Amino acid sequence: MKRVSVFVLAVLLFVALAVPAVAGHSVGDRLSLFGGTVPPAGAAFHVAHGFEFTPGGDDDPGRWDFVLLVDGVPVADTGKEVIREGSMIDARRLYNFPDGLTGVRHFEGFWYQSCRSTDLCDPSDPPGSLVQVMHLERLVDFGS
Numbered sequence: 001m002k003r004v005s006v007f008v009l010a011v012l013l014f015v016a017l018a019v020p021a022v023a024g025h026s027v028g029d030r031l032s033l034f035g036g037t038v039p040p041a042g043a044a045f046h047v048a049h050g051f052e053f054t055p056g057g058d059d060d061p062g063r064w065d066f067v068l069l070v071d072g073v074p075v076a077d078t079g080k081e082v083i084r085e086g087s088m089i090d091a092r093r094l095y096n097f098p099d100g101l102t103g104v105r106h107f108e109g110f111w112y113q114s115c116r117s118t119d120l121c122d123p124s125d126p127p128g129s130l131v132q133v134m135h136l137e138r139l140v141d142f143g144s
Helices: 002-018
Strands: 045-053 064-070 079-085 088-097 104-114 130-141
Touching (some): 045 079
Antiparallel strands (some): 064 104, 079 088
16 A cells, blocks of 8 residues: 555656646746746746736626737637735736747737727627727847
8 A cells, every 4th residue: 555655646746747837827937018027048937917807897707818929829828817816806818938938039918808898899899799908019038
């Protein structure tokens, strides 16, 4: 029984170390499209952007989206991060870069909200459809 327990523990430890970018968990420091620090070349980092909500409000986390492009190519998200801060919920889509990046990269973020929760809707938009409410670009030099 002791050998089995040690084996199971060893397998669990290996899985925990071999999979550093688990869905919903960030790696490295955060890179914000709004500016701030840049991780060194090749260092793990993550991008996490989304919206802040009042629980139960019209703009709740089920009616939003954030899309990230790097050098014009859509990046698959790692999951969602939901952080409760007092009476607010900060819901973010998470993108991990466990191997980091090098050189100069063009990041673009697109924020979408439900027509029900924004005045930017066209009258022809179906109720509840997502519309773009913000677009932001950042050129990041990671070095070589």
